[in-house]
C-alpha cells in the first residue's frame with residue numbers, strides 16, 4: 001500500500017454512462033476517495049458490484065472487481081475476504097439488488113460481520129429496468145408496475161441491519177460529498193461489516209425522492225445530540241418514520257470481525273506444489 | 288484361500304459364499320449407524336474387506352433404518368440380497384429384511400424387551416435372544432445395548448473380539464478411558480452370554496481374519512480428503528443429503544490445513560462465496576445435491592463466463608423437486624451437461640468408485656484451474672453412504688500433482704498487457720486459455736463480469752468482440768478435449784459381443800455381476816465412464832459390439848441418450864429408479880434378460 005495513492009487511481013478510463021445528474025456519480029466518487037484515504041490501492045482492493053445502474057461502478061472504477069449476478073454480491077465479497085484477508089473488500093449495489101432479490105444475503109452478511117464494507121445506492125426505484133417500484137419505494141409511489149403505489153410498507157434497511165446484529169450502520173446522501181466520503185471511510189475502517197445506505201437519487205425515474213427532497217429534509221446526526229455507540233438511541237432514530245438521517249447511526253466499538261473469531265489470517269491463494277504437509281494423517285484417520 | 292463360512296448344518300445350505308453379510312437395524316435414533324460403523328471398522332481392522340450400505344426410510348412406513356456390512360477376505364464392491372447375521376432392535380427390522388434372510392440366518396434380538404417379547408424367528412432361521420439391555424446395565428449403562436449385541440455377533444461369527452476392542456477405542460477414545468472400558472465390558476458380556484447359552488455349532492459362522500491393514504471411508508469423505516489433498520482451502524455449502532458429509536468431513540479438518548468452511552445461508556450464497564474465494568485465488572469448492580444444483584445454475588453461468596476455476600460437487604439423489612432425499616438416483620446428468628441459460632462451457636467429471644472420488648476430486652481442481660472453468664464433480668447417494676475398505680496406498684499423497692494453470696505473477700505481466708498497459712484477463716489466446724492474476728498482484732488489477740465482455744473484462748455488445756469471446760471460451764473446451772486423456776475404465780473380455788456401459792456408482796455391482804454372468808457363460812465387455820464432458824469417444828466400442836446395454840439409475844436413460852447421440856447407434860437400456868442401487872445379482876439378471884429374454888440368475 002503506497003501513501004501517494006490518489007482517488008483518481010481508482011477511476012477507470014471508461015466514461016460512466018449514467019444519466020447526467022444520477023446520484024451514483026457522487027456515491028462512486030466518495031467510495032474512491034474513502035478507499036484512497038484509507039491507504040488502499042487498486043491492486044489490493046476488490047470491488048464486488050451488484051446488477052443495476054449502481055452495479056456499473058465495477059466498470060467505472062479501477063481495481064480487482066467482479067460484477068456478478070443480480071442480488072449475490074455480498075456472498076462473493078465474503079468469499080474474497082475470507083480467502084485473502086489482506087484485501088480491502090467493498091461491495092456495492094442497488095436497493096433492489098440488496099434488499100429485494102438479495103435480502104436474504106443482506107441479513108446474513110450483517111450477522112457474519114466479515115471485515116468489509118457494503119455501500120448501497122438507494123434510489124427507491126429500479127433504475128436499470130426502467131422504473132418499477134423497489135423495496136424501499138414509498139407505499140403510494142406510482143410506477144409502471146404500481147399505478148396506485150405498491151401498497152406495501154417499504155423495507156427499512158437500517159432496522160434490518162440493527163436487528164440482525166449490525167456493528168456499523170450508517171446513512172449518507174450522495175450529493176453531500178464530504179460527509180458521504182467521511183462516513184464511507186469510517187465504514188472501511190470499521191473492524192467488521194461497515195454498512196452504508198446511500199440516498200443516491202435517480203433523476204430519470206423517481207420524481208419523489210429527489211435531490212430537493214433529501215436536501216430539504218435530511219438531518220445530519222453530527223448536528224444532533226446522538227451517540228452512535230448507544231444502541232437504543234440508534235434504534236430510536238432508525239425507527240423514526242418522520243426523519244431522513246445522515247451520519248453514523250450505530251457503531252459497536254467492541255465489534256470482533258468474523259475472520260478474527262475464526263482465526264483467519266493466511267492467504268488461501270497460496271497452494272503447495274503437491275498435497276499439503278501431513279496430508280497422510282488424513283488417510284491414517286480412516287484406519 | 289478363505290475358509291468358506293459354514294452355515295447351520297441342520298439345514299441344507301443354499302449358499303456357500305465367501306462373504307458374510309451382517310446388519311443392525313432398528314428405529315432412527317437407535318444409534319444404528321454408529322454401531323454399524325464400529326463393526327465395519329472392527330472387520331476392517333481384522334484385515335477383511337468391507338462394503339457397507341444403509342437402509343433409510345421404510346418400504347412400509349418411516350423410521351426404520353439399517354446399516355449393512357458385507358465383508359470378505361477378497362475385495363467386495365457391491366451389495367447382495369442376502370443377510371446372514373442380523374441384529375434386530377425391532378420386529379420391523381426382520382419384516383423389512385425377509386427377502387434377504389435365509390435358512391440359517393441368525394437373528395440377534397432382546398427377548399426381554401416388551402416390543403420383542405413375542406418375537407419368534409421365522410422358520411429355518413435361528414433366533415438368538417440376548418438380554419441386551421440388562422447386560423448393558425450390568426456393564427454400566429443401558430446406552431451400551433448395541434455394543435452388547437456386537438459382542439454377541441462376534442461370538443456368532445467366531446470373530447476375535449479384540450478387533451472390536453480396537454474399534455471401540457477409536458470410537459470412544461476421546462470420551463475417556465472408563466467409557467472405553469465399559470464398552471469393552473459390554474461387548475464381553477454379550478459374547479459370554481452367547482457362549483454359555485448357545486452351542487456355537489448351531490450356527491457355526493466362522494470369520495477369517497488377515498494381516499492386511501485397510502482404511503475404511505465413504506465417497507463423501509473421499510471427496511473431502513481429495514479436496515484437501517488438492518489444496519482446496521475454501522469450502523462453502525448448505526446442508527443437504529447426501530452431500531452434507533462432505534461439509535462435515537471438511538469442518539475442522541480444512542482449518543487444520545489453513546482453510547475454512549462456511550455454512551452459507553443457502554446454495555445461492557454457497558456458490559457465490561466459493562466464486563469469491565476462487566477470484567481471490569483460493570482453490571474453492573461447494574458441494575450439494577439436485578435441489579442445490581438448480582439454485583446454483585444462474586451463478587454457474589457466471590463462473591463459466593468470468594472464467595473462474597471452481598469445483599461444484601453434485602452428490603445426486605432421487606428427484607425431481609425434493610424427490611426421495613435419502614434414495615439413490617442418477618437423474619441429474621442432463622441438468623449437469625446442459626443446465627443453465629445460454630451456452631455454458633463446463634467440464635463434468637464423475638467418479639465411479641469411492642477411491643475414485645478421491646482421485647477425481649484432485650483432478651477436478653487441476654482441470655478447473657488449467658481451463659479456468661467450472662467443473663461439475665458428480666457423485667451419487669450410493670457412493671456417499673457406502674463405506675468401503677482400501678489399502679492405504681490407494682490414497683498416496685506423494686503422488687498428488689497440482690496444476691494451477693496459466694497463473695501470472697508480477698514480473699510476468701508484460702505479454703498480457705494491451706497498448707495502454709492494461710492487464711487482459713480474457714485475452715483471446717489461440718488455445719483459449721487466458722492469463723490469470725490474483726488480487727494483490729501489482730499491475731494486474733482487472734474486473735470481470737457476467738455481461739459479455741472484452742479482453743479487459745468490461746461489458747460489450749460489439750458483435751465482433753462477442754464472437755471472439757464466445758469462440759475463446761469454446762476453444763478452451765476444444766483444447767481440453769485435445770489435451771486430456773478422457774479415458775474409461777474397462778473390465779471383462781474386450782472382444783465380447785456384449786458391451787455394457789455405465790457411469791457413477793454402478794461399477795462395483797456390474798463388476799460382481801460380470802462374475803455371475805460368466806457362470807452362465809455370458810461374456811461381456813464392461814466400460815465404466817468417469818468423464819461425462821468431455822467424454823471418451825465410444826464409437827468404435829459401440830460399433831464393434833453386437834449388443835450394447837447402458838446401465839444407469841434413472842428412468843429415461845440420460846446417459847444412453849448421450850451414447851446414442853455420440854455414436855449414432857441405438858442401444859439397450861437397463862434402468863432402475865426405485866431409489867435403491869443395483870445389486871450384482873439383479874444386474875446380472877437384468878442384463879441376461881435384455882440379451883435373451885427372462886431368466887433368473889442366482890448368486
Ligand SMILES: Cc1ncc(C[n+]2csc(CCOP(=O)(O)OP(=O)(O)O)c2C)c(N)n1
Nearest residue numbers: 051052053054070094095096097126127128
Ligand atoms: C435474476 C435476475 N432477475 C432480474 C434481473 C433484471 N434486473 C436487473 S437490475 C434490476 C433491478 C435494479 O434495481 P436496483 O437494484 O435498485 O438498482 P438500480 O438500477 O436502481 O441502481 C433487475 C430487476 C436480473 N438481471 N437478474
Ligand code: SF4
Nearest residue numbers: 019022053127202203
Ligand atoms: S436510470 Fe436512474 S439510476 Fe439509472 S443511471 Fe439514470 S438516473 Fe441513475
